[in-house]
Amino acid sequence: MLGTIFSIEDFAVNDGPGVRTTVFLKGCPLRCQWCHNPEGMSFEKEWIEKKNGERSLCGEDIDSADLAEMLLRDEKIFRLNEGGVTFSGGEPLAQSEFLFDVISSLKGRVHCAVETSGYASAGVFEKIAGISDLILIDCKTTDPETHKKYTGFDNGPILENLKRLCASENKFIVRVPLIPSVNDSRENMLALLGIIRGAKSLLGVEILPYHKTAGAKYCMLGKTYFPDFDVNAKPNFTDVFSENNINCTVL
Numbered sequence: 001m002l003g004t005i006f007s008i009e010d011f012a013v014n015d016g017p018g019v020r021t022t023v024f025l026k027g028c029p030l031r032c033q034w035c036h037n038p039e040g041m042s043f044e045k046e047w048i049e050k051k052n053g054e055r056s057l058c059g060e061d062i063d064s065a066d067l068a069e070m071l072l073r074d075e076k077i078f079r080l081n082e083g084g085v086t087f088s089g090g091e092p093l094a095q096s097e098f099l100f101d102v103i104s105s106l107k108g109r110v111h112c113a114v115e116t117s118g119y120a121s122a123g124v125f126e127k128i129a130g131i132s133d134l135i136l137i138d139c140k141t142t143d144p145e146t147h148k149k150y151t152g153f154d155n156g157p158i159l160e161n162l163k164r165l166c167a168s169e170n171k172f173i174v175r176v177p178l179i180p181s182v183n184d185s186r187e188n189m190l191a192l193l194g195i196i197r198g199a200k201s202l203l204g205v206e207i208l209p210y211h212k213t214a215g216a217k218y219c220m221l222g223k224t225y226f227p228d229f230d231v232n233a234k235p236n237f238t239d240v241f242s243e244n245n246i247n248c249t250v251l
């Protein structure tokens with residue numbers, strides 16, 4: 001089965017346990033104003049043009065069996081480093097059949113993590129979570145209006161999928177991109193805590209501070225970057241998670 005990816009990065013250290021290879025799948029239904037992978041938003045291939053005029057096509061079709069074979073070449077290295085493969089994007093669940101095919105071929109040989117916004121149907125989410133070794137699920141904000149304002153979409157399906165994980169045996173980590181004055185309030189963290197507290201397969205919470213350098217890639221794609229928040233503000237963070245015995249790391 002064919003899928004579209006836009007990058008494969010080796011030696012990733014913040015995308016799950018150990019040293020990992022991260023595969024970025026192209027296309028995402030959300031439009032987060034802070035997205036630092038704007039080349040992963042469109043499902044179509046697109047040209048990237050550097051300041052020096054050099055152009056390259058972003059996006060490549062690849063067969064799931066070929067991708068799995070390529071990743072399996074590093075099977076021993078992954079095992080030595082207690083690492084594996086992480087599928088990110090874009091939104092990997094948006095190409096769920098391709099993703100399922102690749103993970104099925106790696107299953108039991110390579111540790112497979114999936115980094116997702118959680119924006120997917122219950123069926124797709126459960127199918128991928130059920131076959132993965134680890135889910136890294138973003139929770140940008142628990143507030144529906146704020147979510148819609150800054151990502152363009154309702155967070156209902158995301159919160160439902162997060163609750164599914166909390167009730168499941170699937171290991172997962174919750175990731176929060178920390179955006180100044182958008183989701184950095186103590187109230188938002190407490191609301192998230194209320195959802196995840198007590199989840200038996202939760203490994204922890206990871207906080208991803210916002211970097212305004214994200215804006216640099218947009219002009220290379222011919223897009224403008226005008227986020228509706230103060231990119232220079234220093235975000236607040238209250239670690240209500242550690243206070244409640246949940247492992248919390250600021251990446």
Ligand code: SF4
Pocket residue numbers: 028029030031032034035036037040041089090091117
């Ligand atoms: S969900 Fe992730 S990839 Fe999609 S727009 Fe938001 S930050 Fe970008």
